[in-house]
Amino acid sequence: MRKxxxxxxxxxxxxxxxMAMLMLSPSAQSQAFGDLLGSAKKVAQAASVTDEQIVATFxxxxxELDRQNRIAPAKNPYAVRLAKLTTGLSSYDGxxxxxxxxxxxxxNAFAMxxxxxxxxxxxxDKFTDDEVRCVIGHEIxxxxxxxxxxxxxxxxxxxxxxxxxxTASSGVRTIASSELGGLIQNVVSAQYSQGAETxxxxxxxxxxxxxxxxxxxxxxxxxxxxxxxxxxxxxLLRTHPDPAQRAKRMRAKIS
Numbered sequence: 396m397r398k399x400x401x402x403x404x405x406x407x408x409x410x411x412x413x414m415a416m417l418m419l420s421p422s423a424q425s426q427a428f429g430d431l432l433g434s435a436k437k438v439a440q441a442a443s444v445t446d447e448q449i450v451a452t453f454x455x456x457x458x459e460l461d462r463q464n465r466i467a468p469a470k471n472p473y474a475v476r477l478a479k480l481t482t483g484l485s486s487y488d489g490x491x492x493x494x495x496x497x498x499x500x501x502x503n504a505f506a507m508x509x510x511x512x513x514x515x516x517x518x519x520d521k522f523t524d525d526e527v528r529c530v531i532g533h534e535i536x537x538x539x540x541x542x543x544x545x546x547x548x549x550x551x552x553x554x555x556x557x558x559x560x561x562t563a564s565s566g567v568r569t570i571a572s573s574e575l576g577g578l579i580q581n582v583v584s585a586q587y588s589q590g591a592e593t594x595x596x597x598x599x600x601x602x603x604x605x606x607x608x609x610x611x612x613x614x615x616x617x618x619x620x621x622x623x624x625x626x627x628x629x630x631l632l633r634t635h636p637d638p639a640q641r642a643k644r645m646r647a648k649i650s
Contacts, residue, residue, distance in 0.1 A: 444551050449544050452551070452570060453509040456583065457493075459575045460513070467496040473516045480524040481531065486510075487602070488539050494531070502623065505583055506534035508544045521619055525612035529599050532606075533613075536598025542591045547582045596641055600648060610649050617642035 467474035473496040481494050491510045500517040512531055519527060537543055570578065587595075596613070603610045620638035 444548050449547055450509050452547060452578070453507040453511065453543075455570055456575060456579050457507055457509060457511040459572070460579065460583070461495075464513075465498040467498050467516065471496070471498070473498065473519055476519065476524075477514060477527075480527060483606070484531070487535060487606075490535065490538060492535070502620075504530050504534055506531075506538050506543075507583065508538055508541075508547070510538075521623075522616055523612065525603075525608050526616035526619070528606070528608050529603055529613040529616050532599035532602030533595045535602065536595035537587065537591065540591070540594055540598065542587055542595070543582055546585070547578070550578055550581050592641070593644070596645060597648070600645060610645075614642035614645040614649070617645065 467477070469475075469478075477494065477496045481492075484492055484494065486492055492512055493510050494512040494514070496519065497513050497515045499515045500520075501515050502518045502521055504512070504514045504518055506512045512534060514527060514531065518530065522530065599613055600610050602608075603613060617638040621642065
């Protein structure tokens with residue numbers, strides 16, 4: 396009985412939509428049917444998002460963020476320091492990395508599924524080289540554990556009305572510029588779950604060991620965040636769990 400009930404519940408919305416269309420004039424019926432087919436097509440497109448499309452969308456979002464924020468030129472002290480402390484990090488764990496510094500005073504960093512890693516100058520002002528490396532490892536963890544990819548795929552599936560600005564020669568659709576801001580907010584700027592942050596912290600500790608960096612830099616970075624308090628300009632405090640608890644947990648894992 397339960398199985399049949401489920402089938403009936405799925406059919407009811409379709410039946411209701413069909414009956415509503417039959418009550419319209421012939422021309423209105425045609426328009427309504429076209430709208431219904433169009434909506435179904437958009438839903439199907441969103442539900443079948445490929446890995447290639449996910450990476451292409453991340454690349455679009457990266458380009459948009461790079462447009463909005465000033466990237467440190469190659470000879471800038473922040474760029475020079477970041478290049479030095481990330482020597483040997485052109486790729487990691489199968490992911491090709493594009494690591495650059497933003498000349499932005501916020502204490503923040505992020506990574507995306509296309510290998511983009513951006514570290515804010517405000518974070519570099521507060522953290523040692525190894526602490527910056529730990530943050531980079533944590534952000535790579537979000538990518539390798541597919542936290543952002545899953546969030547982006549859900550966003551595309553839930554908003555089947557996303558505008559398509561055009562179709563690339565590869566057949567991968569591109570999102571209209573007017574829609575990118577919402578995606579960036581939902582995928583890059585929004586808070587991850589406690590479980591996702593814990594998993595990325597663990598990934599960062601493994602990353603530090605694999606690269607020969609001191610693991611103690613990770614809880615040390617969390618101590619600094621905790622000391623900064625809940626200032627509105629501190630991105631890592633707005634979007635991450637309590638740093639003091641994270642530091643305590645990481646020290647327990649290291650010892």
